[in-house]
Amino acid sequence: YEKHLKILGNRNSYSKTDPDATFMRLKDDHMQNGQLKPAYNLQIGTENQFITHFDFFSNPTDFLTFKPFVNGFRERFSGNFDTVLNSVVADSGYGSEENYDFMELNEIEPFVKFPYFHKEQKKAFKNNAFIAQNLFYNSQKDYFVCPMGQHMEKTGEGSRKSDSGFISKVSYYEAKNCKGCPLKGLCYNAKGNRRIEVNHNLNRHKERVRQLLTSKEGLYHRSKRPIEPESVFGQGKSNKQYYRFRHFGKDLITMDFAIFAIAFNMGKMYNKGKITPKNSQKSADLLKINLLVLIFIQNHTINHAETTNLKLAA
Numbered sequence: 001y002e003k004h005l006k007i008l009g010n011r012n013s014y015s016k017t018d019p020d021a022t023f024m025r026l027k028d029d030h031m032q033n034g035q036l037k038p039a040y041n042l043q044i045g046t047e048n049q050f051i052t053h054f055d056f057f058s059n060p061t062d063f064l065t066f067k068p069f070v071n072g073f074r075e076r077f078s079g080n081f082d083t084v085l086n087s088v089v090a091d092s093g094y095g096s097e098e099n100y101d102f103m104e105l106n107e108i109e110p111f112v113k114f115p116y117f118h119k120e121q122k123k124a125f126k127n128n129a130f131i132a133q134n135l136f137y138n139s140q141k142d143y144f145v146c147p148m149g150q151h152m153e154k155t156g157e158g159s160r161k162s163d164s165g166f167i168s169k170v171s172y173y174e175a176k177n178c179k180g181c182p183l184k185g186l187c188y189n190a191k192g193n194r195r196i197e198v199n200h201n202l203n204r205h206k207e208r209v210r211q212l213l214t215s216k217e218g219l220y221h222r223s224k225r226p227i228e229p230e231s232v233f234g235q236g237k238s239n240k241q242y243y244r245f246r247h248f249g250k251d252l253i254t255m256d257f258a259i260f261a262i263a264f265n266m267g268k269m270y271n272k273g274k275i276t277p278k279n280s281q282k283s284a285d286l287l288k289i290n291l292l293v294l295i296f297i298q299n300h301t302i303n304h305a306e307t308t309n310l311k312l313a314a
């Protein structure tokens with residue numbers, strides 16, 4: 001048992017054939033069968049569809065991978081591009097308070113959606129006066145106003161701990177008397193007076209992110225994001241048939257993917273490098289991209305090149 005617990009570390013499971021792989025719920029197959037298989041959570045960073053960084057995680061939740069991934073990216077390019085990471089574009093799977101705090105601390109502009117970003121833009125959401133987010137807040141006197149006009153005063157503070165150990169501070173607000181309120185059926189279902197829980201720090205981050213994402217630059221990034229990492233994954237999986245690793249163990253699959261990424265980037269460089277009269281003005285951009293790719297290749301020391309026994313991944 002001690003041996004197994006040592007291999008397990010802080011994971012919930014591991015594969016006997018590849019102890020570095022963790023069981024994860026993968027996409028259902030064509031017969032809609034759930035697929036629980038040993039896997040690695042691969043994260044990639046891209047710029048103009050070039051792979052600029054990648055890493056593997058044993059956690060299937062994306063938001064827990066954000067900090068180590070960004071730190072790895074900075075380490076890879078440290079000394080080469082001091083200003084390379086001044087903004088991050090990512091989907092809502094990475095939009096947590098912990099990650100927003102991290103980006104603020106590191107002066108990174110967060111073009112990172114939060115869960116419900118799209119839902120809150122909808123009319124039905126905006127016009128629903130009962131949603132806690134839509135209640136009027138008096139920041140000077142620290143109270144909310146409910147749809148009946150009652151003040152919801154602060155009753156206390158608490159904390160929440162995430163899976164990564166990050167502690168969020170929350171405040172509780174409660175209406176004074178909801179008894180007999182004609183709007184109660186629309187407002188809430190619980191017993192007693194209505195209580196809401198508010199994370200002011202997260203709300204502050206969300207406000208900034210909302211402004212960024214709806215700005216001209218934000219709209220540009222949002223329109224580009226679906227054709228950045230997604231198309232790299234699409235190209236790799238569908239066009240290049242890279243569905244699974246050919247090795248076992250994190251070191252070997254890192255080598256496996258590094259070779260794929262280098263080949264992928266070189267192919268992209270070749271295709272983008274075809275200068276035609278139409279795209280000749282792109283050559284300056286290309287120079288920067290080529291430099292990024294060369295640093296990516298150079299920083300990838302492959303330690304296991306002597307391994308020749310290929311195995312099918314689990």
Ligand code: SF4
Pocket residue numbers: 146147148149150175177178181182183184187188194
């Ligand atoms: S139920 Fe309570 S919180 Fe909701 S509208 Fe009525 S008085 Fe306000």
